[in-house]
Amino acid sequence: MNAVVAWLKDRLPVDVDSLRELTNEPVPHHLKRWWFAIGGTPAYLFVVQVATGILLAVYYESSTRTAYESVRYITEEAAFGWYLRGLHKWGATLMIAAVILHQMRVYFTGAYRKPRELNWMVGMTLLMSTLMLGFTGYSLVYEQLSFWGATVAANLTGSVPVVGGFLREMLLGGESYGRQTLPRFFILHAAVLPVLLILLLGIHIAILRIQGVTDFRFESEKDEEQKPFNFWPDHAYTEIVIGLILMILLSTLATVFPVTMGPKADPLVTPEVIKPEWFFYVAFRWLKLFSGTFAILSTGFIVFVMFAWPFIDAWIRRKTRFTEASVWIGIFAVFSIIGLTVWEALVEH
């Protein structure tokens, strides 16, 4: 064994000690609580999505003539196809939920404040990319609902002032949903967005490593209980346990609630009720409440405020006496999001 190590060291003169130091950051004690470390969950689920997605792509065919039939084949005939599709579908659901919970944790603990503003904005881009992955993935199945959902989304994109028409045409690959559309969704879903996510995650983790995670102190804990611990093996162990629990959860969900097939897309028949996936319910309800350009512009404004939040919050804290305004604004935002989502879930139109 030693001879093999020496042989390798001769050829690859890597300084193992500095490598160990680079990957072995002291982790603040509060990360023993899993909700503070929930950022690791979407990262883990992303790996599951890449692995299951590659296997699904073996059978998926991205043309309007064959897409639905290929998904049906995966679901009903390919060996363990139903299981892989179930893992991918539930993995997407849990990943989006985990990103939202992680963002809420960061928000309510004020972990986006100076010097972490940039990482918050990288995080917002990660959120947008994850939602886009969800949208493009859902569209690939070519069911009635996903076809009409994509058509509505493209029309909404088209009503964005100035650039809307161009973006809509880029997304659909033409004036309307046609032969070019599904291949575009597929390239976005299986190549462009995952690569973007990998790059953004690299930047997110690098910034995190440079700055370290925010150190929180808890009054209920004595000083000696607050000592940092090693990333390796202590924190890695926590992540492995979370990973195993997630794997069992995913497997159970994929088996107990298997993914089914809805009716095939029919461009000539508009369904009575058009619904997007649950994570777009809030935006869909908002767009229905204020239809037209106002709905689009206000959505854009809300997303802008979310991006710029660390700077807006710093301004409020500097210029006013409402230093904890972010908590109340956050509670209001969470209740509004839950309220609009439940509303959209309960009504047909």
Ligand code: HEM
């Ligand atoms: C795919 C999505 C994402 C992944 C995989 C991810 C991963 C992580 C990880 C592993 C951490 C270390 C601490 C923890 O586990 O909570 C972290 C911290 C952080 N994340 Fe994310 N993140 C994602 C999305 C986001 C989003 C949407 C935001 C906010 C808009 C965000 C903002 C931050 C900030 C500011 C920190 C530093 C927190 C601190 O210092 O305590 N991240 N992220």
